[in-house]
Amino acid sequence: MTGFATLKGELAPWSWSWDIRSVNARGLDMRIRVPDWIEGLEPAVRKAVSDAVARGNVTVSLRVSRETDEGNVAVNPAALEHAVRMLAEINATAARNGLPLAHVSAAEIASMRGVIDTAQGDADTAPLAKALIADLPGLLAAFNDMRAHEGQALREVIEAQLAELASLVEQAEGLMEARGEAQRETLRAALARVTDNTDGIDADRVEQELALIAVKSDVREELDRLAAHVDQARSLLAGDEPRGRKLDFLMQEFNREANTLCSKAGFQPLTRIGLDLKALIDQMREQVQNIE
Incomplete structure (x- = not known):
């Protein structure tokens, strides 16, 4: 039941890396870690794995990245406002308790989740999902080999x-x-x-x-x-x-x-x-x- 395989692919502007591995188990136990913003991907992965594997603790992971340019990178005003308010509240509470805090830079604020929006959630993910699903037979074949x-x-x-x-x-x-x-x-x-x-x-x-x-x-x-x-x-x-x-x-x-x-x-x-x-x-x- 022990196995491992990886597979990389790309479809401009996307690139991705699959990882599948398994260890011993009494039955078939799947852990699927794929981006939830790609509609229909997780059910397809579950079906493909259950068709190809009968037993084992199987973990499938997918990392997807997107090349960005200035045209699709923007500040999310609501997320930025929320981040600033949260930081202000933390500073105020720390000050009342006599706890000095280091200065927070703009870059650190920008790195907070959701502040910078690459607009990938608004893109049509159907072509990407199709390309990712097409990778599954090759990935599982290498895994089973x-x-x-x-x-x-x-x-x-x-x-x-x-x-x-x-x-x-x-x-x-x-x-x-x-x-x-x-x-x-x-x-x-x-x-x-x-x-x-x-x-x-x-x-x-x-x-x-x-x-x-x-x-x-x-x-x-x-x-x-x-x-x-x-x-x-x-x-x-x-x-x-x-x-x-x-x-x-x-x-x-x-x-x-x-x-x-x-x-x-x-x-x-x-x-x-x-x-x-x-x-x-x-x-x-x-x-x-x-x-x-």
């Missing part, structure tokens, strides 16, 4: 992580026979302790309890789901549509299965693999936050 380049590098990282995750699942599957034998030995020892200290034990009841323990400790379903999630993640990465939210959800499912595997392991080598899975899934989750 950068994101795509970064996304390709990120895809390779996640594919490598998925390969490592699949390898851990295979290692866990390879431990099933040894784990089963270790669990049987543990149960036999526990059963021996019980029978040695109990008279008239019900053999059928013991068999039921042993079967229940075996069912509760079975991790085959967790391993199968982890392998299925790997396949699904690879399929999402191979697609062209936005997939960040789906991968976000898949990371939650990965983590859920890894947690269950650790809690049911009951076998130190399998527990180590479960912890390695959790660490790897956390790394993948951080990377997925950058995917649209």
Whole structure:
């Protein structure tokens, strides 16, 4: 989702500079900073961005300037009067409180907002708006090109992580026979302790309890789901549509299965693999936050 692009243009007497950038976000969050005196520009920008971007915190900024001459620069009498009255009030208040103020020059007054009117608000902005809107496809194409380049590098990282995750699942599957034998030995020892200290034990009841323990400790379903999630993640990465939210959800499912595997392991080598899975899934989750 991270990206950046700029674009400059001009249409006499105007010149401008576009800036678009994005960082990670759960959805699409737009901040549009364009001059409000250009009618219809902000809605057009919002639509163009929403059509081109599915996810991210996107900020679009536009700076517009106009070449001026003596014919379209003038003092705004009302604004000047207001500025002078405001300065007089400030001076009077300062004097009453014994606070000396520096002399204010005419240039400083002229720099106050609205005192000098370039008459840009009275100009027909339709041609300017049309030219600015025409810039949007090129701006967004450059923006998405950068994101795509970064996304390709990120895809390779996640594919490598998925390969490592699949390898851990295979290692866990390879431990099933040894784990089963270790669990049987543990149960036999526990059963021996019980029978040695109990008279008239019900053999059928013991068999039921042993079967229940075996069912509760079975991790085959967790391993199968982890392998299925790997396949699904690879399929999402191979697609062209936005997939960040789906991968976000898949990371939650990965983590859920890894947690269950650790809690049911009951076998130190399998527990180590479960912890390695959790660490790897956390790394993948951080990377997925950058995917649209």
